Amino acid sequence: MSEFQQKCTLLTRNRLAPDVFRLTFEAPKLAAQAQPGQFVMVRVIDGLDPLLRRPFSIHRNSVSNGTISLLFKVIGKGTDMLAQRCVGDQLDFVGPLGNGFDLSCKQPICLIGGGMGIAPLLFLAEQLQQTGREIEKDHVLLGARNRDELALLAEEFSALGYAVQLATDDGSIGHKGFIPDLLDFVLPTVERVYTCGPHLMMENIVRQCQQAEVSCQVSLETHMACGMGACLGCTVNGKKGLVHVCKQGPVFNADHLEWSL
Ligand SMILES: Cc1cc2nc3c(=O)[nH]c(=O)nc-3n(C[C@H](O)[C@H](O)[C@H](O)COP(=O)(O)OP(=O)(O)OC[C@H]3O[C@@H](n4cnc5c(N)ncnc54)[C@H](O)[C@@H]3O)c2cc1C
Ligand code: FES
Known part of the structure; x- marks a missing residue:
């Protein structure tokens, strides 16, 4: 599976709670590829501050409409700027990234x-x-x-x-x-x-x-700088050593990770 860098147009902006937003973007290539559990890295603004993209899970996906949605809470500068974007704005996305959920279980x-x-x-x-x-x-x-x-x-x-x-x-x-x-x-x-x-x-x-x-x-939702396995910023302890959440996750079989239980 390959990821894309592309400009995506903001189609709808909904405020679900005072600090919780759902944004839906026109993103046909992303929608066609995305699997549940994968994420995107978003440049929340075209300027240099914040410089780093922010990671967000793909919350909804419509292949027929060519759209994806993000659901997020404002907790800092990046999410605050994202919440202020307007319908019609174009944002730079990279994705879909990471490994998603295994859907093969037929039992409850x-x-x-x-x-x-x-x-x-x-x-x-x-x-x-x-x-x-x-x-x-x-x-x-x-x-x-x-x-x-x-x-x-x-x-x-x-x-x-x-x-x-x-x-x-x-x-x-x-x-x-x-x-x-x-x-x-x-x-x-x-x-x-x-x-x-x-x-x-x-x-x-x-x-x-x-x-x-x-x-x-x-x-897992660790801090991420690059989202592509290049910076080591997202590592956690796996049973067989350190793992990159952005590349090997964000979805893991819980038994493959170390937990402080
Ligand atoms: C794979 C992945 C998927 C994610 N999906 C979603 C999503 O669907 N919806 C959503 O609301 N958020 C999601 N997040 C978290 C989201 O990326 C952060 O909330 C966002 O990057 C914060 O940016 P900021 O500039 O607003 O905050 P900053 O100014 O960077 O940070 C503000 C404060 O929040 C803390 N913080 C920042 N990021 C995280 C984090 N990942 N975990 C814990 N504390 C953090 C910082 O330490 C700081 O104290 C996801 C993270 C990952 C790694
Ligand atoms: S975020 Fe850079 S290696 Fe995972």
């Missing part, structure tokens, strides 16, 4: 997203649904700070046919607490877990999966 599965880790899971959920699997046996667990960050996304997973359970820090929707609290009830019914979110959440999920002997794929 569980998708678990925390915060902006939900972003790649909607693309994954859409692709899995198109494989004709028994969606009603699959689960989606989503966690975030509050209702604003979850309500619309939860509806979108539900509309695909998944059983969705929610957890929020403030209890404004779903369970008041953390996603791993919900997982114990779901784990006995599934064969594989796919997860993306805060590292501590994923560590807990990996521990629960290992105890239950359920396979687990994790998508």
Whole structure:
């Protein structure tokens, strides 16, 4: 699979919560190649500050419309500038990058997203649904700070046919607490877990999966400078030594990584 550098036109800009945005871009070549779990490196502005591209998961993908969407939270300069881009602006993208999720599991599965880790899971959920699997046996667990960050996304997973359970820090929707609290009830019914979110959440999920002997794929979001295996900025400890999250990931079989469990 090859990646492209291309200018992509911003088609729609939606604010899902005060600091959470969904941007959809015209990107036919990217859309045609992208697999769930892959990411793009985006120049958020044409000038020199910030100089480095920022990595974002491909959140939605439409081959027929030739579009891809990003879902992101404003946490610093780059994401703030990205949030201020206007419909019609052209942004420089490189992608699709990295290795995505393995979709081959035919048995019931569980998708678990925390915060902006939900972003790649909607693309994954859409692709899995198109494989004709028994969606009603699959689960989606989503966690975030509050209702604003979850309500619309939860509806979108539900509309695909998944059983969705929610957890929020403030209890404004779903369970008041953390996603791993919900997982114990779901784990006995599934064969594989796919997860993306805060590292501590994923560590807990990996521990629960290992105890239950359920396979687990994790998508990591480390700091990245180049996104292409050239700078060593994104390395983590794998069972057989250091691995580049940008090249060998961002999706890994959890058993291939070292976890401080
Ligand atoms: C493969 C991949 C996919 C990603 N997908 C998404 C996505 O779909 N949606 C989304 O909102 N974000 C995603 N991220 C994270 C996103 O790239 C960062 O939020 C973004 O680069 C921050 O840029 P900034 O200039 O706004 O923040 P900066 O000014 O660079 O940093 C602001 C603060 O955030 C911290 N920070 C920056 N990047 C990260 C990070 N990766 N992990 C933890 N802390 C960080 C910095 O240490 C600093 O304290 C992804 C990251 C990776 C590696
Ligand atoms: S981000 Fe440069 S090597 Fe991975």
